Amino acid sequence: MKNFLIALLLVLPTFAYAGEAKDLAEDPVMERRMIDLAEKVRCLVCQSENVASSHSDWSNDVRQIMRDKMKAGASDQEIMDMLVERFGKSVLFDPPVDKETMPLWTAPFILLLLGIAVLFIQLRKRRAIVQQAATLTPEAQARAANLLKEENK
């Protein structure tokens, strides 16, 4: 009898599941696809977060709209295009390379090249100064030799 009661108690927690989880179980494959897509979308309310991990109201809405569109048979590209059309390219964490985003993509490399160029010019200048200092006139050479001789005495 006691064992039976314990067994009954152990079964009890299985009745306690959260209501919200239902949605996920409805179609796990699509939910996975939605999350993968939502990870590429910036939450505009909390900008360094993506829509998959954000709890903001706006992100909840976007996820629900993604689900609805997927149910209606939209492709990932179609859903992304729809978002860009409404919110601009800044919703994409990985914006496409085009005329508008060109400065964004090329600026770091241009700055790097500029830095390397400055470094190179500076090094060349320095080398010229060092070389000039290293070449002595015959008189200076003689003086130096004399000084060294005296030192060695």
Place this chain on the structure above:
Amino acid sequence: MMRFILPFVAFVVLSVFLYIGLGRDPREVPSPLIDKPAPVFSLPLLYDAKKQFATEDMKGQVWLLNVWASWCGACKDEHPILMDLAAQKIVPVLGLNYKDKREDGEAVLRKAGDPYTLTLFDADGKVGFDYGVYGVPETYIIDKQGVIRDKIIGAVTPQNLRDRILPLVAELNKK
């Protein structure tokens, strides 16, 4: 001499960039809908669920679409400014009650006054989504041809009303 001037110039350029950059609000994402036709929709009115409004009804008029909600704090700040604007009768302001409860939206307007020519009720936020709303309040300026000409993200203030909204409305009305 150059070795002092060059770093100084670089410093000044960087400072100017930082000054401008830090002064900008990163939350203000420029809308791709500006200069595009405003999304067409049809919605019930807040006061009367049986009456429908369609964007077609505003053709030939310059108008503002102000997205607001009873749960939005900044909307309370801009409310008196919209009341002033409504009293001047310069431009029709349509309210879009966004993701709200009908009775909550009505209660706000009853208590604080109703600045809107019409208030449309967007319970699930679908129309708001089509307009690229991501933070309330937002205000759209739409021209006679039904093209979005500007969008104010955040509250309408006396400054942006005077410097941005009204001059644009006046210009669009001339066309």
